Amino acid sequence: MTSTLLDTNTPNAQPTPSYADIQSIVADDFEIMDKQVFGSLNSKVQLVMSVSQHVINAGGKRMRPLITLLCARMFDDHPSQSAMHLAAITEMLHTATLVHDDVIDESGQRRGKPTANATWDNATAVLVGDYLIARAFNLLVGFQSLPLLQVFSDGTCDIAEGEVLQLQHQHNPEATETDYLNIIDGKTSRLFMMATQGAAILQGKTEYMPVLGNFGQHFGNAFQIIDDVLDYSGDSELMGKNLGDDLAEGKPTLPTIKALELLKQSNHEGYEQLRVAVQTGKTPNAAQLIELVRQSGALDYCKLRALEETKLAQQALESLPDNRYRHGLYQLTELASARLL
Amino acid sequence: MTSTLLDTNTPNAQPTPSYADIQSIVADDFEIMDKQVFGSLNSKVQLVMSVSQHVINAGGKRMRPLITLLCARMFDDHPSQSAMHLAAITEMLHTATLVHDDVIDESGQRRGKPTANATWDNATAVLVGDYLIARAFNLLVGFQSLPLLQVFSDGTCDIAEGEVLQLQHQHNPEATETDYLNIIDGKTSRLFMMATQGAAILQGKTEYMPVLGNFGQHFGNAFQIIDDVLDYSGDSELMGKNLGDDLAEGKPTLPTIKALELLKQSNHEGYEQLRVAVQTGKTPNAAQLIELVRQSGALDYCKLRALEETKLAQQALESLPDNRYRHGLYQLTELASARLL
Secondary structure, eight states: OOOOGGGGGOTTOOOOOOHHHHHHHTHHHHHHHHHHHHHTOOOSOHHHHHHHHHHHHTOOOOHHHHHHHHHHHHHOSSOOHHHHHHHHHHHHHHHHHHHHHHHHTTOSEETTEEOHHHHSOHHHHHHHHHHHHHHHHHHHHTTOOHHHHHHHHHHHHHHHHHHHHHHHTTTOTTOOHHHHHHHHIIIIIHHHHHHHHHHHHHTTOGGGHHHHHHHHHHHHHHHHHHHHHHHHHSOHHHHTSOTTHHHHTTOOOHHHHHHHHHHHHTTOTHHHHHHHHHHHOOOTTHHHHHHHHHHHTHHHHHHHHHHHHHHHHHHHHTTSOOSHHHHHHHHHHHHHHHTTO | OOOOGGGGGOTTOOOOOOHHHHHHHTHHHHHHHHHHHHHTOOOSOHHHHHHHHHHHHTOOOOHHHHHHHHHHHHHOSSOOHHHHHHHHHHHHHHHHHHHHHHHHTTOSEETTEEOHHHHSOHHHHHHHHHHHHHHHHHHHHTTOOHHHHHHHHHHHHHHHHHHHHHHHTTTOTTOOHHHHHHHHIIIIIHHHHHHHHHHHHHTTOGGGHHHHHHHHHHHHHHHHHHHHHHHHHSOHHHHTSOTTHHHHTTOOOHHHHHHHHHHHHTTOTHHHHHHHHHHHOOOTTHHHHHHHHHHHTHHHHHHHHHHHHHHHHHHHHTTSOOSHHHHHHHHHHHHHHHTTO
């Protein structure tokens, strides 16, 4: 069991549970959802099926659908089958964005497994990603709920816009924390919001939409900031990617943005080096640049920001029905924070 | 004025009108639609706006929205504003598929203008294509019509599947006419069907859905077969692309499929050459291969098949309200056929 950053403020806190512990709160629903992610693919085109199955198999922990399942149970201990189905669709949408991300970043591996673009080619990955987006909408229409379609179609636009905004700021050493927040709000937090709000719509609890939106947004922000810190401080084998990948792609994430700000303030000779690295994406001295970011104090700032976002997410939870499913959501935010240690 | 293939069977036929003539039947609607294609983009991300505007500007004749506009007026001489809006969305979806197609085919130009992937890069083109798909769905949700969403979300899946099926058969010299029809049914005809059926749903004329489906499918098939014939016989400057592009990409279109069949039947020595060209996509002797396809008699077969499809589309029109808008649709099918001469 790992203890969390948050524990330092709460002396009597229990140890953070594992992901499997949280998943077990909705074990049956999770199993059904997991089958439905595959079962929802019903293409008559063999290549669509094999690529989709490959990328869904190579998927991660299914955290977004877990959020949907916990939310649905939080509102109703016997939720409709729709919740499992919506959770599966959330994962399908998430997978579609990952497939396109890997094309864009020219990634050969994700979580230690070969990507679709590496296994097949870019063309196949682009088109199967398109199919997954289209199929997700197609399945959403099946719920016959216009409010649900509104949330998901607004959200999918925001996700795409967040991704383009990230590209717009690639190689931009002048990017600010506000730019960064706008990017992650779209590319990450929006789907967290959709995963929670969708469950509320299906369970007829739309009065909770604003508070769920808050929870999803802050949890998403915390999650992404932590992910970006790990790119400078994590265990690369554990993450299935290399340290400093973001820098090598010229992506100004919060650690870099803050490091540039701090190095500039202190007239540090490393400022110019880091600025040029972001601008060009050329990092022959990657290890030295990573060390520079670490030494700058930027990671401490990022950890504090992640902690703030986590706390805001946890505060939002307090307005929701108090039961073990809500507690599961709380534990998820703790678990995400724990990745920082 | 060009006369058409079809004229040979109808001695009193009038000369085929120009595209501008047909467009003028719904001139006011067309103008509103054209503005709405741009007006419907309201991203806060500057790069989304500039790329989207570029690709929509570089767009073609807006034939799919023209079909929607003619259908809407055919049902009601004073259609709602929704028809113009839906027509604009149809063009947006079409543009999204073209943007991704250009990434896949690594095209630098489309209709003589630089593509998004050439002007920016693949990453930008993939993500802005995603935005256009998401935004099209977002706007469709605005109609608050589940039947419309069903048709468009089913259709968008079919389009993506058709595109993947085309990839699956790339470099496959064993592809059959049935494989080809399955491909073009998805990648081309489905959007023609959506463009007509969407108008019927908005005008409350759902009894015409099956016949509109027939019209759209056969017109789409005819249009695509003609397009594929032009890749072997057309004026490359006029088309803004090179002759033999499909062959160089290893795409077994109907001309190649039929040529392979005919050459094999006659034990022609060129059979093996053409088979290897499809299989490898290597065409150092492109001009010779194009001539081989032309001489094989395959293009005559394709023209006959296009004519059959055109006639089936025209027959379907006979079950629809008889007015000048229906006549406009008829003229569009004639105009498409005329491209063969």
